[in-house]
Amino acid sequence: MSVDRDSIEWLVQTNLLHFQKWKNVEVQDRSLSWKDRKIKLLKGSPPQSSSEDNLDENGTIEEYILPVSLSQYNEQYLTLECLDEVYKQLCDPFTERLLLAIVNDDGTIVFYYIYKGIHGPGKV
């Protein structure tokens, strides 16, 4: 599927594939209408973990990626309700976490994991 080169989905996809060296990053078809936006997730696999000790056996971890844009002046839109809806409507049930990709207006994209519910660091 070709992705609109103007979209934040494309920026996140390109960044993950060509900068962070992720694999199989694709934009998902399902979308969620939220206020006046359409929210779409991406799915992909991280490169092998940099710490050699906690490599996964089969090495096929797939993560959902939620792109959001952040500009210096525009208002933000991601509420708790919105996050709950994203989990409900766009993810497989039992999805534990999302990779939040914040697309800034300064050319950078920063990544954070968002776990549903309370999650201690020990369980990671």
Add this chain to the structure above:
Amino acid sequence: MDGLKQKPVEIKVFVSEDANEVILSPLIFDIASIEAIRKIGITGTLSGTLPLATQQNLFLSVPLKLMVEEAIWLYINGCAKFSVMNGPISSRFSELLDSQSEQLEQESKLRLQKSFELQKKYKQEQHILKMKKLGIESRIDKGASESNALIESSLFVRTSDTSDLMNHFSNQQISGKIINYLVANYSSWDNYLLFQSLREQNYIMSPGARFGGKYIAYPGDPLNYHSHMTVRNALDYYNEPIDMLELACGARLGTTVKKLWVIGGVKHGNREKSDRTVQNLLLNKEDDVSFFSVEWAGFG
């Protein structure tokens, strides 16, 4: 906790004021009380010093200062009563309470009611769990009304119409007025509900301002455990967007001190007041508080 319910601890309220308002600090002086509430997960912060002790910032003594949420939680669970400490303006505070009591009461009444509903729901769930453990699932339905009644009677509930309540209040001891004041003026009610929800999940909270949050949550007694999470002030679940810059800050902060950044908010809107019955609460599987934990992904 049952022992405490029979013999509630005494929380002394120290009254002070600054330019804008009267400030209440909930304090506990009695060491046995401090021990008792620590056993049920309320730790407070020791704050007593001696003017000439050089190590005063490290070794503090009684009184134990409570977060407002801790004081409210103790009171709502029937483990504490309030009294006013004598001080320069404590008498003026009583007048203030009297003059504002009507308004304070209105504000806090709604909030307290909400909490009773939550309490009921929680206890009911606990009850069912307990019954399951004992292997008497089948009888729950039959005995439902009976056990409901039992739960009701175990709650700290004031069920009265308004005028009745007014009467009740005007005759009530200082405890009621103080809790009203605390509820109405200090804690955002949503923050309290976050506190309560975390407490029910066996986390122990301490003030988080030093770490850039509302609470720091420990998985057990802070003396035995490192804290897992920095909990942010409650967000408005429906209308307050998560500030991405702040999230970046919070998560980055967490990485260096091995804590997750936790955001939460309260879902009020999905339940009309009229259907806040115990049955409906049970049918509705959604939690009232929604949490998310954020962590830096390690790249980008």
Add this chain to the structure above:
Amino acid sequence: MVKKYSNASNKRYVYPLPVHPTLNSNNPISWAIYLYKCYTNYESSQIAISITKNGQIMVTERESMTYLWEHGFFGTGTLSRSEPSWFSRTYNDDSSTNVLEAITERRRLQRLEFKNEREKITKRLNELRKKRDINSAEDIEGIVKEETRLLEIERESLRNFKEKQESLSASIWKQKDAATSLDIDLVNYESLELMPVEALFLSFAIPVLNIRSDDLLNTLFHENANCETINRFINKYVAYHHYRSHGWCVRSGIKFGTDYLLYKRGPPFQHAEICVMVIDSQASNDYTWYSTLSRVSSGAKKTLLLCYVEVMLNNEEVMELWQKKDLTTIFTNCKVGEVIYRRWVPGKNRD
């Protein structure tokens, strides 16, 4: 300190901003050259930008990207940490970083393979040892033989591993040569993205972009953009312009949860010393907000600077001037004040 910087860096980043003053006041001919240069500069070196639907401002020509980076460190490469280096990282053979990265990666995988094998052997050995404790004397001989065999295998794999690691770098260099000698159509996925305030600075203060400041703002902002949005943008721009005109290199501070980072000269020369948070002079935040910011900044050994911007006009006046795109009047009616915020611990800050 200055001597530490390589000559190459000093030479490459000789101009702090995209202006080349050649004016010598004693020599009238230089005035003519200067005027000519101004004129031709204006005509010829206009830097092309494109603005996405999402409001992102992109520079895609490689020369322009390099020019903006070298003249004041404007913009960020979308696939790089800061300088747009993706293309050379990926294709260029005179940059060895890519090759080095590849070697590290291969080495890592080899090491992993070796470790796994060794683990298997160790496990087997342990099992054998346990057996030896239990079994009778006859069996022991067989077990000892097996052990010796395993130890031999282990030694062998260690030898292999070492050889592989040594031959690796040589083979990768060869592969690299082969790849670059092939005539592939090289795609550049990277653009240089400018922050809106940078784009305004480069069209309003130092006009080098091929867009006029009013057109830029009309593209970035909806016609019915609300007052709050516009005020927020004005605040950020005023702060940006303020530090740029005081000679600082200003870059985005998003990674530290703040608005800007200030560099004395630029990212290749030293780390940023200061995190700037731009605050409307009317706004107030609760204590935890400041404390979070300050913790993050001090965690990165940076000073937190709160930059208060006060617009001396009321909202109607601002909106009216904004509609007319009279930016000069708006900006000259702004005041900037600064406060350094630092956590102070009585036990630790005794000196």
